[in-house]
Amino acid sequence: MPLPRIGLTIGDPSGIGPEVADKAANDPRVLAVCVPVLYGPSGAERRRFRPGVGTPEGGRASYEAVRAATRDALEGRLDAMTTAPINKAVWAAAGLPWRGHTDLLASLTEAPHVAMMFYAERLSVVLATVHVPIAEVPSLLTLERVERTVELAAMELPRFGVDRPRLALAGLNPHAGEDGLMGHEDTAVLQPAVAACQSRGIDVRGPLPGDTVFVRALNGEFDAVIACYHDQGLIPIKLVAFGQAVNVTLGLPIIRTSVDHGTAYDIAGTNTADPLSMVEAVCLAARLAASRAVSHD
Numbered sequence: 001m002p003l004p005r006i007g008l009t010i011g012d013p014s015g016i017g018p019e020v021a022d023k024a025a026n027d028p029r030v031l032a033v034c035v036p037v038l039y040g041p042s043g044a045e046r047r048r049f050r051p052g053v054g055t056p057e058g059g060r061a062s063y064e065a066v067r068a069a070t071r072d073a074l075e076g077r078l079d080a081m082t083t084a085p086i087n088k089a090v091w092a093a094a095g096l097p098w099r100g101h102t103d104l105l106a107s108l109t110e111a112p113h114v115a116m117m118f119y120a121e122r123l124s125v126v127l128a129t130v131h132v133p134i135a136e137v138p139s140l141l142t143l144e145r146v147e148r149t150v151e152l153a154a155m156e157l158p159r160f161g162v163d164r165p166r167l168a169l170a171g172l173n174p175h176a177g178e179d180g181l182m183g184h185e186d187t188a189v190l191q192p193a194v195a196a197c198q199s200r201g202i203d204v205r206g207p208l209p210g211d212t213v214f215v216r217a218l219n220g221e222f223d224a225v226i227a228c229y230h231d232q233g234l235i236p237i238k239l240v241a242f243g244q245a246v247n248v249t250l251g252l253p254i255i256r257t258s259v260d261h262g263t264a265y266d267i268a269g270t271n272t273a274d275p276l277s278m279v280e281a282v283c284l285a286a287r288l289a290a291s292r293a294v295s296h297d
Contacts (some may be wrong), residue, residue, distance in 0.1 A: 003034050004079035006282055006290035007069035011084030012050040014058045016273035019083045023275035037078065040065035041180025051269025054087045059094035062086045070108045070212050079289035080255035082281045088131065097214065099131040102249055105256055108204035113148050114198035114251035115225070117285065118234065118260060120159060120241035120248040123217055124224040124249065125233035126153045137229045138185050141172060146193035146226075153224055154202045156250040159288060168213050168222040169194055169206030170232060176207040189227075225263045244276065246281045248288075255288045257281040 009023055011017025018040070025036040041049070041061050042043030049058050069081045083101050091098065098104040102138035106114045117126045128149045129140050150167060157165040169190060171177060190207040199203050208216070210227075214236040216226050227233030237245050238260065259277040265275055 002175045004075050004286050005037055005077070006034040006289070007037050007039050007072060007078040007081040007082065007287050008278075008282065009062070009065040009069050010042075011037060011042050012045055012054060012058050012062050012087045012090060012263045014051055014054050015085060015087065015265055015268050015269055017062075017086075017263065018046055018086030019257070019268075019273045020275040020278040022059075023273075024082075024278040027275065027279050029279055030282050030286075032290070033163075033283055034079075035099060036282065040261045041067045052265040054093075054263070055267065056090065056094040059087065059092075060092035061095070063091065063096055063104070065204070066104060067108060070105060070254065073256075074109065078254075079292075080118065080257070080279070080285035082285045083256065083258040084278060085099040085259055085261060087263050101256075101258060102130060105249055105252055105254075109252050113152060114249055115149050115152050117156075117248045117250050118245045119151070119235045119248050120237060120245040122240055123214065123245075124160075125237045126156075126224055126226045127230060127233050128226055128295035130228050131230065134229060134231075138183075140173065141185060141189055143189055143193050143196075143230060146190060147196055149226055150193065150197045150202060150204050151200075152250050154197075154225060158226060159291060162223045164203060165223045166221070167202065167204040167224055167226060168208050168217060169204060169215045170228055171211075172213075172228045174209070176209045179247070189247060243276045244280055246268070246277075246284045255285055255292065257285040257288075292295040 008021045010021045020109050072078045073081050102116050114131050154165050172185045173183030175184045180187050186207045245260040249256045
């Protein structure tokens with residue numbers, strides 16, 4: 001079989017994205033599993049962007065790269081895509097309505113429900129809510145949203161070699177609410193969502209206290225944890241697998257992976273950025289693409 005073609009977007013041209021994308025595209029580990037194709041400003045075009053200083057122009061350039069790669073993936077010219085980091089504030093300054101890659105990709109592909117998953121060999125985390133203020137999380141954790149996120153995780157994890165996923169839902173409040181003593185969301189929303197998913201044959205438990213559920217997953221009790229909000233899930237995954245975890249968008253008709261770090265403006269332009277996360281993300285995209293190609297044969 002020919003090697004899959006993986007699109008690498010360079011992200012914010014003022015951040016470390018161009019550097020890690022270039023390094024990954026030339027890394028022997030990447031070249032052994034795919035044909036990398038870069039998207040975004042190149043050569044002299046990149047000199048228009050000052051390292052470490054985000055601009056609306058740079059935000060628009062990173063958006064155009066994602067849009068072009070997504071179009072090529074949808075039309076079959078790419079087998080998957082991997083994205084370098086963008087700056088959400090710069091996107092907003094450029095007048096773009098999306099809060100990040102996940103929202104944009106859902107819009108471009110018309111996917112009805114997507115979720116952000118961070119995948120690593122030791123731990124995988126799926127987020128029920130993503131880039132929203134913490135004060136808005138309780139109102140966004142509806143029964144429908146939680147059920148759909150759990151269902152999506154159960155449906156997508158077999159692609160990662162987990163035939164029957166064992167899932168855990170982290171509680172929103174301390175001690176998963178302590179039977180309503182520390183908040184009502186766990187009993188009013190999370191418990192019914194878990195029961196509904198269990199009735200459909202999904203192996204999920206919870207809500208379980210957030211201060212222990214990730215340890216239990218690390219010890220092999222669960223294949224993935226569904227976290228209620230961004231930092232609840234990202235802190236443990238970055239603690240145990242920073243630079244190795246890969247951001248995967250579940251629910252898309254295309255394969256998209258990404259790095260587990262930001263634009264790192266403080267070291268942009270110094271040629272000191274570590275491309276390991278980008279390499280891991282591209283290699284996982286290639287693995288998923290090859291698996292999809294085999295399943296379609």
